[in-house]
Amino acid sequence: MSRAALLVLADGRFPAGGHAHSGGAEAAVRAGRITGAASLEDFCRGRLTTSGLVAASLAAAAALGVDPGELDAAADARTPAPALRAAARKLGRQLLRAARATWPCGELDALAARFPTGAHQPVALGVVARAAGLDARDAAHCAAYESVSGPASATVRLLSLDPFDATGVLARLAPDLDHVAGQAVRAARTAAHEGADALPACSAPLLEIGAELHAARPVRLFAS
């Protein structure tokens, strides 16, 4: 694996569309569940250990070479809200576009051909990690980190939160993040033998409900 490639892929400026999504933070801010750094941290910890763990497991399994079609169906089954499915596919397609230009290879072309309307973003992320020469652990870390870095940077814009406080939240979550990535890799290894049913299926109902409410709002800053 290349450490530098991991930095390229995990960089928030990697042009794959993430900047327009808040990871549920906008809906949570509007509902009064995120009001400052402390509640942002709670929100991020909740997201990390639910949809973050699921995303990290999917990404790790895809990086191990588990069939993307099976993983994409598993992602659908773990994403009840149609708005979140749509957002995940959109982001998967955007990620694939950026990655195909960045690390051109047949496997990414094949994934694009197989999922013309986009594979779930974590599944695409795992295949992209492979193409970038990264392993399952790297893919899991990327997915887990994205599950909290998106809400943190969105909250800076939504609440004019002090950016140092938001970054402090991410730093404090680092041990949890490592833990989640480890769990995800173990689950992915099991899934490589036993199939995608072995992947975690934790859900966060408020994220799902918030996403649906958000999608119906005429005025919003973020796409999801």
Added chain:
Amino acid sequence: MHLDHAHPGPAAVGADARCPDGTRRALRIGLGGPVGSGKTATVAALCRALRTELSLAVVTNDIYTREDAEFLLRQAVLPPERITAVETGACPHTAIRDDISANLEAVEELEDTVGPLDLILVESGGDNLTATFSKGLVDAQIFVIDVAGGDDIPRKGGPGVTTADLLVVNKTDLAPYVGADLARMAFDARAQRGELPVVFQSLRGEPGAAEVADWVRRRAAAWTA
């Protein structure tokens, strides 16, 4: 990008001038500029002027609503399936310059669903004087400012004013009311832009956006030549 119907091979990934099936894609022209300078009104006027001669579509980049897309829909300048809105996460310049992936999705989706297209206008959300379009997204860009925003804007320059392929100074009808000196704006623009063209227009009467439409026509002709 789409492989479901028209295109056989793997999709384009960036600014490739040709679709995967070898046909030339639509010319993409970006319209940027500060909030309220008349970008959407100019897009509407261009649609009215060009829709009978060119197959065209519009992508809007609204900052927090679908307002611009809905304005164009209400004005019925194009059928609804030819207008698409991209959400920009509070950062309109990011969506047209630093991370163009959502806009590229939008233009390719338009080509796939209502194409073939000759021209796609990509309208930026209202932003600041440094906001320019990536060359990976558009083939040419128009920067729209207006006389009421201050007649010193051409002098101040910035990437939009200095480098856009066409600078439009809008709302010239307001010049006497806001004390804007059009001659000074023209002089300053020339100093900043050299030979790059500048159009002064008012959409309040004839000839409206005719001069900008002519510029777009010439671009479209050069694109297909």
